[in-house]
Amino acid sequence: MTTMARPVSADRTTSRRAGDPRWVRPALAGLLAATAALYLWNLNASGWANAFYSAAAQAGGESWKALFFGATDPSNAITVDKTPAALWLMSLSVRIFGLSSWSVLVPEALLGIASVALLYATVRRVSGPGAGLLAGAMLALTPVAALMFRFNNPDALLVLLLIAGAYATIRAIEKGSPQWIVLAGAAVGFGFLAKMLQAFLVLPGFALAYVLAAPVSLGKRFLHLLGALVAVVVSAGWYLAVVALWPAASRPYIGGSQTNSILELTLGYNGFGRITGDEVGSLGGAQSSGSWARLFGTEMAGGIAWLLPAAVLALGALIWLTWRSPRTDLTRAAAIAWGGWLLVTAGVFSYMSGIIHPYYTVALAPAVAALTGMGATRLWRLRVHPVAAGLLSSGVMVTTLTTFLVLNQKSDWQPWLRYSSLLLGLGAAALLVVAGQLSRTVSRAVAVLALVATLSGTGAYTMATAATAHSGAIPAAGPNGSAFGGGMFGGNFRGGMGSLLGTTTPGETLVSLLRNDSSAYQWAAATVGSNPAASYQLAADVPVMAVGGFNGTDPAPTLAQFQEYVRAGKIHYFLGDSAMRSTSGSDDAQQIADWVAQTYPAMTVDRTTVYDLTR
Structure with missing residues (x-):
């Protein structure tokens, strides 16, 4: 196991970056260009998308007060039921370019492109450019990501800020940097201004990774985390304080609250009420008890389930491969950070009894992509070892089976795809068992076959999502373009x-x-x-x-x-x-x-x- 678990130090990562193969920069440019085409192409097709937020962007384009508070009309009657950071970007775009579907939606697409680029940068620091490119491509080809980066709900900004928090956490762990861990806290705190308490679901994973792996004394680690917590409170709390202290008579009513209170909105309707189902003012009421299977149900599976089992398997493989590595091993620390993000967020989404919509799962996409990219490249490098080859083969097989089952839920859409993906995937999984004994040319062909098999389903579904107009309050990934309205x-x-x-x-x-x-x-x-x-x-x-x-x-x-x-x-x-x-x-x-x-x-x-x- 020791030979299979060599840590990647920060110095090694830096030296490898200086001597990157020639294909890295063109490949990254190609990834970002393809992502831009996917997210920007025919962006006007969705019209106003979520008219609720488009009207607020329109209001913010006309009134600075409406922009700051997130009012739904320029005369400032009532706000949206979220903190308004995502609206600030859309409102500024409307002010610059005028009101149109394009000016409202283009900031979201740009946030998506930036998210892919930043995820690449975060993963490559730990696992190299190949893993970074793979993770970025997997994020771009996640259907719910294509949905939300072409839509105007607050989730696009939330995703980018949380990836920024992960990037800063990795940088902090490398050298035990208090500045970087404070920046991580600030990024998550600003994520709160996009979608409130949901942003904080990543904090347990980030904190655990830092306290376990940062190369400084235990006392300093906890002191640094205290500074990060202060950064979270300040970057999230300044807006709450301003709104709470602003005279109620001279600002719009706080939408989603029953007492004109942003604290009530934070802790109630958009807070613990989402967990318990006790959301005063909600039209739906508490849902039945959730389960781990919710993410694989017909409503959510098409958006996120494709690589979810592979990500869990990759998390276990990365922890196992680095079990005997030094405490400061960066690969294991990154796996803990991303794994904490994935498990905590997935657990809350699976079991919460309050309002939850399928597009919320975009918050899982970066962690799924990062873990899968890191795990796949690490296991590929170790494929001469039977256990690593077996794990790699298992990842392809479980992804292939998941793809088949998800596509089977949409049996009337491209029925040939699920069978071709299944056959290709099973063949690739069988070949990966012996990939370590094959020639370099043949093994590369097997790797390409495995990538095609595992990404064909999610890629095709992502393309169908991007090619379909989506509108309404509750959009859904996939080729039907269905929005909740009945x-x-x-x-x-x-x-x-x-x-x-x-x-x-x-x-x-x-x-x-x-x-x-x-x-x-x-x-x-x-x-x-x-x-x-x-x-x-x-x-x-x-x-x-x-x-x-x-x-x-x-x-x-x-x-x-x-x-x-x-x-x-x-x-x-x-x-x-x-x-x-x-x-x-x-x-x-x-x-x-x-x-x-x-x-x-x-x-x-x-x-x-x-x-x-x-x-």
Whole structure:
């Protein structure tokens, strides 16, 4: 085992970088160019993608206050139900290039390209350029990554910042650097500003890797980690402090909370409520108990499951191969950092009882790609050893079987692919057992065959994802382009605009009506729910108040406040005549809809019920 577990030191990594083979730079350039083509090609096809965030980007492009707080309209009625770091990038793009689907989505694609490049840099420091290229390619060819790097949910920024945290952690471990581990904490803290507490799921793995492997005394290791924790608190907490101390009357209501509190949003609706299912204001309620099989179910498997078993096997192989290495072994430390990221995040996603959507699994993609790339290249170098060859063969076989099972769930899509991938994979797995005894030319051919077999399924599904338009609040990876808009939340319960999670394009007559004399009002219209409000706002380019926030269950505004706005002549129209009743949260939106319907005459414009609040 000692000969199979030689550590890679930081000095060796540096020297190898200086003497890289000539193919490394062209290969990296090719990887990034292909990633750019994949993520940027036909980006406008998805239109506004998630209109909820597009409307907030539109608002931020017009109002600096809306940009800072993440308000859904430029008149600052209510914020999105997240901290707004991802919106800052989109809003700045809108300010520079003007409002369009491209200006909203291109920052996300650029974040994806940067994520692939940074993952390459992180993995190569430990395992060399081959492993870095393989990891970068695997990330780029993960379907849920292609989905989210071509979409405008906050996950793209979250992924990049977490990879930055992993990179800084590896740099810190190399020499026991307090500066780098503090930077790692700051990166994760800023990740909080993209998607709140989800960012912190990587911290146990990063901290464990540093405390076990950093080449300084135990006391210094803990002291450095304390500094990193301070960096996390400061980089995440400054925004919470500013919002909490800002006078509530001069900022938008904090969407997703019942008390206009960002701390409630952090710890409740977007915090522990996601674990327990006790999310006040949610329309769904607690789910049934989860299990490890959730990530392989029909909703999530197509996005992330392809290489997930191989990543777990690679984690075990890397730990086993470095078991007797010195405490400071960088390969083992990196495996612990990535493995902690993978296991903690996968465990939470598998067993949480609150709101969870398939696209959340993009947070697993960097760890899956890094572990698989590191493990595959390490085992390939040791293929003359029967155990290493057996593990390498097992990784290809388990990936092949996973690919077959995932594709079998979509039996009507390219049915030939699952059988060809299975045959190629099984053949490659058999040849890898004896790869150490083959000539260099033949063994390289076997490696190419194994790569084609293992990446054919996820690659084809990624291409299908990128080639399909996705829109709505809950996009899904794959060729169907399905977004959640029906089922338990569906139904035509508001004036022709569909569900609270769905959006449509208003007719030209209604758009003209909203634009007419809109500058005389703080809000050209109000309607229940953020997604319907976004549809009207994006189409007419006028401020539209989202009564009740995303789910229509926030007490913003209350009935009394809404009536005061109407008396003051601040709202022109109310659109729709009913609201979704929830088992939790505020029913102010329903009260407002009922009051409007009882007080003002209704008219129908483009199949939408419209009330003129100035009559």
